[in-house]
Amino acid sequence: MSDSTLPASRLRESLGYLNWLYNPFHGLDASGIYDLLATSSPTERGLYFNLGYWREATDLDAASDALAMLVGETAALDPEDRVLDCGFGFGDQDILWAQTLKPRHIVGLNITGSQVELARRRVAKLGLDGRIDLRLGSATDMPIDSASVDKVVAVECAFHFRTREVFLREAWRVLRPGGRLVLADIVPAPAVSGFPARLEQRISWRLVAGKFAIPPQNAYTRPTYHSKLAVSGFEQIRVESIREHVYAPLHRFLAEHPQTLARLHPMARLPARLALRFEATSVYRGLDYVLASAMKPQQLLGRSRRRP
Numbered sequence: 001m002s003d004s005t006l007p008a009s010r011l012r013e014s015l016g017y018l019n020w021l022y023n024p025f026h027g028l029d030a031s032g033i034y035d036l037l038a039t040s041s042p043t044e045r046g047l048y049f050n051l052g053y054w055r056e057a058t059d060l061d062a063a064s065d066a067l068a069m070l071v072g073e074t075a076a077l078d079p080e081d082r083v084l085d086c087g088f089g090f091g092d093q094d095i096l097w098a099q100t101l102k103p104r105h106i107v108g109l110n111i112t113g114s115q116v117e118l119a120r121r122r123v124a125k126l127g128l129d130g131r132i133d134l135r136l137g138s139a140t141d142m143p144i145d146s147a148s149v150d151k152v153v154a155v156e157c158a159f160h161f162r163t164r165e166v167f168l169r170e171a172w173r174v175l176r177p178g179g180r181l182v183l184a185d186i187v188p189a190p191a192v193s194g195f196p197a198r199l200e201q202r203i204s205w206r207l208v209a210g211k212f213a214i215p216p217q218n219a220y221t222r223p224t225y226h227s228k229l230a231v232s233g234f235e236q237i238r239v240e241s242i243r244e245h246v247y248a249p250l251h252r253f254l255a256e257h258p259q260t261l262a263r264l265h266p267m268a269r270l271p272a273r274l275a276l277r278f279e280a281t282s283v284y285r286g287l288d289y290v291l292a293s294a295m296k297p298q299q300l301l302g303r304s305r306r307r308p
């Protein structure tokens, strides 16, 4: 790279952040966001882009691993399993599952080309490319045969999918009967009453949904999430809120370890620091965080799948 291309690419990147975060009339699609974020993950040892599960974790890397393990263990990943992981980021979770829960095979789909490329290199470097196959592709149009996988998982990404319902139909199609679907996902919080809580709730959801490419069709609360799974043909459905182990402890950790934010692009640090000046209750008032799991019925004979 020549001396003049480096500042030019930095300038382009800064303008990209400026436009994304500070221009109220501009948003990016999901792959545009993750291309821009590139490898500026706030984690220290890995390249996760999730908020973490803080029930026992005391740092962001451990919390991100814990969220991946929560999904992997809820899906009961085991050495017999063929797994489909949608929205795998840089593949950290797949590497972790391959090393701990040891599923037979993992196929990953991700729409962000820059992430797919680096994730594939990371997996190959660890000699795991025979067991983890990471591909460019969308969770809403899966290049996967019907009834060919045992588990479908998605760690903190289904809110992006256009739409989550299309993804649920695809997940149902590719799962074998008796296969399981597990998601860690962000949805709007149940409505609160009174001022200013109601206003905070709206602002909080709109800011996140607007800047993080969440289509309006995915903005429904837990009970509707449950019924969308049921209408898609799933059984044994659980949609549990784990928000108390996500937002407030993350906020507390960042307030106590502001140096973590130094790993973000300078343009992204400002809104992150501003958010830390407010109480977690206000900042995250509009957001719920769910762990959802469901099973494709064992017996499909004699049943027609219910369609939305």
Ligand SMILES: C[S@@+](CC[C@H](N)C(=O)[O-])C[C@H]1O[C@@H](n2cnc3c(N)ncnc32)[C@H](O)[C@@H]1O
Binding pocket: 030, 031, 034, 047, 048, 049, 050, 086, 087, 088, 089, 090, 092, 093, 109, 110, 111, 112, 115, 137, 138, 139, 140, 154, 155, 156, 157, 160, 161, 162
């Ligand atoms: C918040 S990041 C989470 C990444 C990773 N699961 C983690 O926990 O670090 C969301 C991921 O979803 C991916 N994504 C968004 N829309 C997608 C789609 N339609 N199909 C597949 N991946 C998608 C993004 O490229 C990104 O990798």
